[in-house]
Amino acid sequence: MTAVHTEKFTNLQKIFYPGSIAIVGATRSVGTVPYDIVNNILKSDFQGIVYPVSPREQFISSIKCYKYVTDIKDPVDLAILVFPSSVCHLALEQCGEKGITSVIIISAGFREVGGKGVERENQIREIADNYGISFIGPNCLGVINTDATCSLNASFARRMPEAGNIGFLSQSGALCTAVLDYARAKHIGFSKFVSFGNKADISEIDLLYYLKDDPQTKVILLYLEEISDGPGLIAAAKNIINESGKPILAIKSGRTVEGASAAASHTGSLAGSDEIVGAAFEQAGIIRCDHIEGMFNIAIAMTYQELPHNNRIAIITNAGGPGVLTTDAVIHEGLRLAEFTPETTEIFRRNLPKTANIKNPVDVIGDARADRYSIAVSHAMKDDGVDGVFVILTPQSMTDIETIAREICAVAADYKKPLYASFMGEADVAAGIDILQRHKIPHYSLPESMSRAYSRAYRFKQHLRTASRPAPVFDDIDISRAHAILDAAIKAGRYYLPEAEAVQVLEAYGLPVPAHGVASSEEEAVALAGKIGFPVVMKVVSDDIVHKFDIGGVILNITTADEAGDAFRSIYGSVSEKMPEAVIKGVFISRMISEGEEIILGIKRDPSFGPVIMFGAGGIFVEICKDVNFRVAPVDERTAEEMIKGVKFSAILSGARGRVPKDIESVKKVIQRLSQLALECPHIKELDINPLLVLDEKNGCYVADTKIML
Amino acid sequence: MKHSEIQSRVKKVISEIIEIDAASIPDNANFIFDLGADSVQSVSLVAAFEEEFDIEMDEDKALEIQTVSDAVEFIAGYL
Numbered sequence: 001m002t003a004v005h006t007e008k009f010t011n012l013q014k015i016f017y018p019g020s021i022a023i024v025g026a027t028r029s030v031g032t033v034p035y036d037i038v039n040n041i042l043k044s045d046f047q048g049i050v051y052p053v054s055p056r057e058q059f060i061s062s063i064k065c066y067k068y069v070t071d072i073k074d075p076v077d078l079a080i081l082v083f084p085s086s087v088c089h090l091a092l093e094q095c096g097e098k099g100i101t102s103v104i105i106i107s108a109g110f111r112e113v114g115g116k117g118v119e120r121e122n123q124i125r126e127i128a129d130n131y132g133i134s135f136i137g138p139n140c141l142g143v144i145n146t147d148a149t150c151s152l153n154a155s156f157a158r159r160m161p162e163a164g165n166i167g168f169l170s171q172s173g174a175l176c177t178a179v180l181d182y183a184r185a186k187h188i189g190f191s192k193f194v195s196f197g198n199k200a201d202i203s204e205i206d207l208l209y210y211l212k213d214d215p216q217t218k219v220i221l222l223y224l225e226e227i228s229d230g231p232g233l234i235a236a237a238k239n240i241i242n243e244s245g246k247p248i249l250a251i252k253s254g255r256t257v258e259g260a261s262a263a264a265s266h267t268g269s270l271a272g273s274d275e276i277v278g279a280a281f282e283q284a285g286i287i288r289c290d291h292i293e294g295m296f297n298i299a300i301a302m303t304y305q306e307l308p309h310n311n312r313i314a315i316i317t318n319a320g321g322p323g324v325l326t327t328d329a330v331i332h333e334g335l336r337l338a339e340f341t342p343e344t345t346e347i348f349r350r351n352l353p354k355t356a357n358i359k360n361p362v363d364v365i366g367d368a369r370a371d372r373y374s375i376a377v378s379h380a381m382k383d384d385g386v387d388g389v390f391v392i393l394t395p396q397s398m399t400d401i402e403t404i405a406r407e408i409c410a411v412a413a414d415y416k417k418p419l420y421a422s423f424m425g426e427a428d429v430a431a432g433i434d435i436l437q438r439h440k441i442p443h444y445s446l447p448e449s450m451s452r453a454y455s456r457a458y459r460f461k462q463h464l465r466t467a468s469r470p471a472p473v474f475d476d477i478d479i480s481r482a483h484a485i486l487d488a489a490i491k492a493g494r495y496y497l498p499e500a501e502a503v504q505v506l507e508a509y510g511l512p513v514p515a516h517g518v519a520s521s522e523e524e525a526v527a528l529a530g531k532i533g534f535p536v537v538m539k540v541v542s543d544d545i546v547h548k549f550d551i552g553g554v555i556l557n558i559t560t561a562d563e564a565g566d567a568f569r570s571i572y573g574s575v576s577e578k579m580p581e582a583v584i585k586g587v588f589i590s591r592m593i594s595e596g597e598e599i600i601l602g603i604k605r606d607p608s609f610g611p612v613i614m615f616g617a618g619g620i621f622v623e624i625c626k627d628v629n630f631r632v633a634p635v636d637e638r639t640a641e642e643m644i645k646g647v648k649f650s651a652i653l654s655g656a657r658g659r660v661p662k663d664i665e666s667v668k669k670v671i672q673r674l675s676q677l678a679l680e681c682p683h684i685k686e687l688d689i690n691p692l693l694v695l696d697e698k699n700g701c702y703v704a705d706t707k708i709m710l
Numbered sequence: 711m712k713h714s715e716i717q718s719r720v721k722k723v724i725s726e727i728i729e730i731d732a733a734s735i736p737d738n739a740n741f742i743f744d745l746g747a748d749s750v751q752s753v754s755l756v757a758a759f760e761e762e763f764d765i766e767m768d769e770d771k772a773l774e775i776q777t778v779s780d781a782v783e784f785i786a787g788y789l
Contacts, residue, residue, distance in 0.1 A: 029748070056730070056746030086776060087743040 007101075011134035012202065012210045014102035016145045016192060018078035019048045021154065022069050022100070024091045025083030025107075026052035028060050033106060034082040035060075036156040037142065044144075044153035044160045051076060069094045078102045080154055085109030085138065089123045096131030103128070104154060105137035111198050112139050121200050128201055140197030141173030146190055147216055155195065164189020165303050167217035169207050171196060171225045179292060187437040188296060191216035205229060205236045208248065212240040219303045221295055222250040222286075230280060230609030234632060237284035247302050247460050249287045249295050252277050276606045279630040283639060285463050287456055294452070297444060301453040304440040305418045307461040308454060310387040312338035314380035315361035317392035318368045318399065322424055323361035326392055326447035333455035337361070338386040344379050351375045366396045370403040377408060381415045388418040388454055392447065393432070395425050401432035409439035418442075418457070420450045471634030474510060474676055482508035486683040490710055495685075497708035500541050500588040506689070506703055509677040511670055513703045516590035522568045528589050529564040535592040538567045540575050544582040551578040557592055564589075593702045596693030597652060597662050600628065601670065603678045603687040611678035615640075615671060617649035618691035635675035640668040653694060662694040666701045685709045711789050716763075717782045723758045724778065727751050738779045759785060 021041065027034045038052055038060055050063060051072050057065045066072050069079060069091070079095045081088050085107045095103055110121040121138065128135055136143060142155025146163035153160045157180050166188065170176050173195040183190070191214060194207055204222060211217045220240070227233060237248050254274075281288045289295035313330050315337070317323035330337060337360045340348070348358035352372060357363035362380065364372045373391070380389045391408055395401055401423065412419040420442045423429035436443045444450035482505045489497055497505070503513045515532045518541055519525035529536045540553035548554045552574030555567040568587055575584060600618035605611055609632045616628025629646045631639050644650055644664055655661035670692065678684065686709040694701040717737065725732035728747050741747040741755065756772045759765075759781065765788040775781050 027746075027748070054746060055742075055744055056728075084742055084749065087740060090740060090743045 007132065008134050008202070008206055009210065011102045012206065014077045015104060015134075015136060015143060015202075016152070016210070016214075017147075017150045018102065018152070020051065020074065020076050020078070021046070021048060021152075022051040022053050022066075022072060022076045022079045022095075024053040024069050024079050024081050024095070026054045026057065026060055026065065028057055033156050037080060037082055037106065037154065040153040040155060040157070040160075045151045046153075047148075047150055048077075048152075049074070069100070070098050072098070076100050078104070078154075080142070081105045081107060081138075083107060085117065085120050088138065089120065089127055092124050092127045092133065092135075096127060096133060101131070101133050103133055103135035104140070104143055105135050105197075105200075106140060106142055106156070107137070108139040110138045110200070121198065125200050133201075134206075135201045136194065137197040138200060139173070141170075141176045141195035143195070144190065144193035146192075155193075157193075159184070161193060162187060162189035163216075164191060165216060165218035166190050166299055167192045167194075167211040167214065167220045168223075169194050169196060169204055169211075169221065170223040171199065171204070172223060173197060175223055175292075182292065183296070186296070186300075186443075187434075188300060191218075199228070203229065203232075205232050208233075208236045208240055212244045212246065218246060219299050220246055220248045221299055222248060224250060224252045225254060227252065227277065227608040230606065230632065234280055234284040234609070237281075237286050241285040241464070245464055247287060247457075248285070249289055249299055249302075250281060251289050251291070251295055252281070273606060276604075276609055276612050276630050276632070279612070280609050280632045282642075283631050285460070287460060294449070297442075297449045297453045298456045300440075300442045301418065301420065301457045302460065304442055305412075305420075306416050307464075308388050308418050308458040309461065311335040311455075311458050312385060312387045313360075313451075313454070314338045314340070314383070314386040314389045315392065316364060316373065316376045316380060316389065317361055317394075318364050318366055318373075318396070319392065319394040320357075320363055322392045322394060322422075322447065323357075323363055326390055326422070326451070327361055329448045329451035330390075332448075333451040335451060335455055335458070338380075338383070340380070340383055341385055344383045344385075347379050348376065366394075367398050369398065369400050370407045373404045374407045374411065377419070378411045378414075381411060381417055381419065386417070388420070390447070390450055390454075391419065391421040393421070393423045393429065395423075395428040401429055402435060405432035405435035409435065409441055412439075412441055418454065420444065420454060422447050422450050466638065469636050469638065471636040471639075471675060472672055474673055476510055477673075477676065477680075478508040479680055482677070482681055483683075486681060486710065490683055494543060495710050496543070496546060497710060498541050498543060498585075498588075499539060499706060500586075502687075502706045502708040503590070503703065505677070505681070505684075505708060506706060509673050511673055511677075511689075511703055512666070512700055514591035514593055516588065518586045518588050519568065520586040522565050525568040525587055525589060526561050526564045529558060530561055532589060532591050535559045535594065536564065536589050537592040538564070538571060539588045540571050541585040541588050542575070542582045543585070545575070545579060551575055557594065593693045593695075593704055596695045596701065597649075598691030598704075599649065599653075599667065599694055600688065600690040601674055601692055602689065603633075603674065603684055604630075605685055606632075611675075611682075613643070613671060613675050613678060615643040615667075616647050622690065633675040633678045635671055637668060637672065640671040643671060644668065660696045663697050663700055664694075667692070667694055670701060683710055711786075713782065713786065716786055716789070717778070719762055720759070720778060720781050720785065723762050724755065727754050727758055735778060738777055740777050742776070755781075763789065765789070 026038050052060045052065045053069050054065045079100045081091050083091050110117045145152045176195045211220050313335050315326050422444045423432050500518050507513050517528045519528045536558050538555045558567050598618035602614035611633040612630050627647045627649050653662045688707045691704050693704050721732040721735045
């Protein structure tokens with residue numbers, strides 16, 4: 001940890017565990033943010049001293065007020081600024097003079113409003129830098145710490161949430177209040193709850209690192225509208241997940257073009273490309289969620305219970321239909337139905353009615369009461385062939401819902417295995433659900449949500465088992481050759497690198513380029529083709545032509561010297577006729593590879609995440625098939641493998657329908673070399689290799705065509 | 711009108727709107743940060759200045775005035 005990071009961590013500790021707080025800009029006007037902040041801190045039973053700072057008030061809620069923060073004689077750990085944005089800089093300056101280094105700026109009216117707001121945000125950032133102040137906000141709801149040793153509600157949320165093990169970080173303040181209300185109804189508790197607003201200083205990355213070391217936090221939830229440091233976020237998430245084992249669940253809004261536009265006007269956010277966000281999250285091990293309910297469905301599973309060791313599920317139900325629905329959901333999520341041991345089956349046979357289904361899914365029949373559920377659930381939990389139990393209940397007239405709920409809670413407490421429940425319905429099952437939720441049994445209204453939650457928890461457990469290794473740095477790279485070509489092109493004001501030069505950049509990075517050369521006369525072309533070895537392909541070389549095919553600038557499968565001469569003349573003739581203004585620099589000749597599966601590889605620079613590598617099914621229908629995926633560079637071997645396995649085309653490469661498997665190992669290497677190229681050659685804006693022809697196992701792969709945009 | 715007279719009348723207006731003693735208002739006091747004006751009072755100040763000095767100020771610019779000294783300078787420009 002660097003000195004700056006240590007200082008920030010110390011300041012964050014004072015934000016979450018202050019011994020004393022100054023609320024700067026406090027008022028006695030009921031119904032205002034400044035009033036509610038003071039009131040919430042007092043109501044939350046804060047274990048420290050509170051100093052309201054107000055230019056006019058003598059006292060607020062019987063507590064003496066100070067005109068300026070500098071009037072307070074004793075040291076102050078945390079200042080909360082609730083002044084209008086136009087004077088926040090004055091208040092912050094005084095905090096600096098007072099020696100306060102931890103600040104929350106609640107006030108709005110900064111970057112999110114544009115114009116003068118941007119200037120104000122820059123101004124407060126500058127003041128903070130001068131005094132070594134770390135601050136959360138501006139434009140935020142505040143911070144909540146439920147730890148009883150502090151008990152702080154420094155926000156204008158309606159109430160303090162229950163204590164729990166979920167750390168919640170949100171860029172949207174308004175969403176926070178909705179989340180608190182949602183969580184309250186389901187008895188979901190939080191360890192730390194932070195609205196970080198414009199993140200002008202303390203970012204989600206700083207907060208993630210803080211929660212990594214927070215003993216009260218087991219699971220971290222993150223709501224983001226804007227990713228300003230993509231690589232930093234990935235690195236932080238990887239570090240936190242790998243070192244602490246704490247899952248990170250995230251919602252990144254602005255998935256649609258319309259959503260991105262709304263985000264921009266709301267918090268001055270710019271949404272990145274959604275596919276790249278998804279890929280980056282997956283790469284980092286972040287579990288991406290689509291909505292708040294889905295996020296909490298997974299969060300409660302991971303917070304309340306052990307992570308699943310495996311995916312064999314036992315279903316206990318009192319209704320056939322829901323049992324089948326749950327089975328479908330289990331299979332759909334890639335889970336398996338557990339097979340009971342003969343001992344378990346025998347216990348079920350002896351203790352359940354004859355009409356009961358004693359195989360998985362176990363149907364204890366509609367008239368089942370708590371005793372029957374107890375036998376089925378406890379023995380399913382005991383069975384070594386079962387990794388998790390799903391309990392389904394529908395409310396029949398004789399179903400003792402609350403007793404069954406209590407019985408389930410008691411059984412779950414005896415085992416270190418996941419047990420989730422779905423009491424289907426609404427009004428009649430409400431009291432039973434309440435019991436389950438109070439006892440921290442993950443409850444879901446639908447079996448689909450339950451299966452999805454288990455599946456995500458299981459996948460996370462698997463992710464923890466397979467730690468990634470650093471991406472390799474190849475030492476046989478001729479970086480100066482690549483840079484010389486790219487620098488020369490940029491100096492000449494070109495934005496496109498012709499294939500003859502592009503292949504040299506790829507060659508410099510050890511990518512498999514077939515033998516090639518450029519000929520400027522028919523004689524040279526015939527000699528060069530002979531030297532390369534037939535068959536060859538010829539393509540016109542010109543800075544003025546991007547789409548060579550359309551104007552007769554490409555001839556494939558040239559098999560003899562005579563054909564080589566004809567092809568050279570044909571290209572010159574056709575191009576000169578169809579694009580007389582184009583300057584022809586010669587003809588690019590390369591060995592023609594006429595076999596292999598076509599894949600596409602590419603580089604794109606994302607404004608949030610930097611260089612991104614693309615892999616997928618290649619050929620001329622790439623845009624139609626859209627069978628591609630992305631990863632942020634650097635790409636290690638495991639990630640390269642995930643990229644390959646992540647597309648449907650992977651089955652063809654692996655040898656579908658009895659075909660010989662293709663050389664996937666060589667593709668993995670190419671992906672990793674391309675990743676190094678993307679990182680070391682920032683001149684390249686976009687790069688396409690389409691197709692890369694992949695030959696049979698152990699025979700390698702070849703770049704058949706490439707484009708580089710600068 | 712003399713600068714000192716403008717200042718004295720500006721402080722009188724402020725004291726009426728924000729309900730504080732005019733004598734306790736520093737020359738460079740910030741309406742919000744030092745005197746505790748709320749958003750309604752900040753808007754009311756502009757209207758009260760216009761009435762006091764019988765002038766019509768550019769509303770957007772007038773609302774940007776934050777201190778007593780800024781107000782005095784701004785109003786002087788209209789007299």
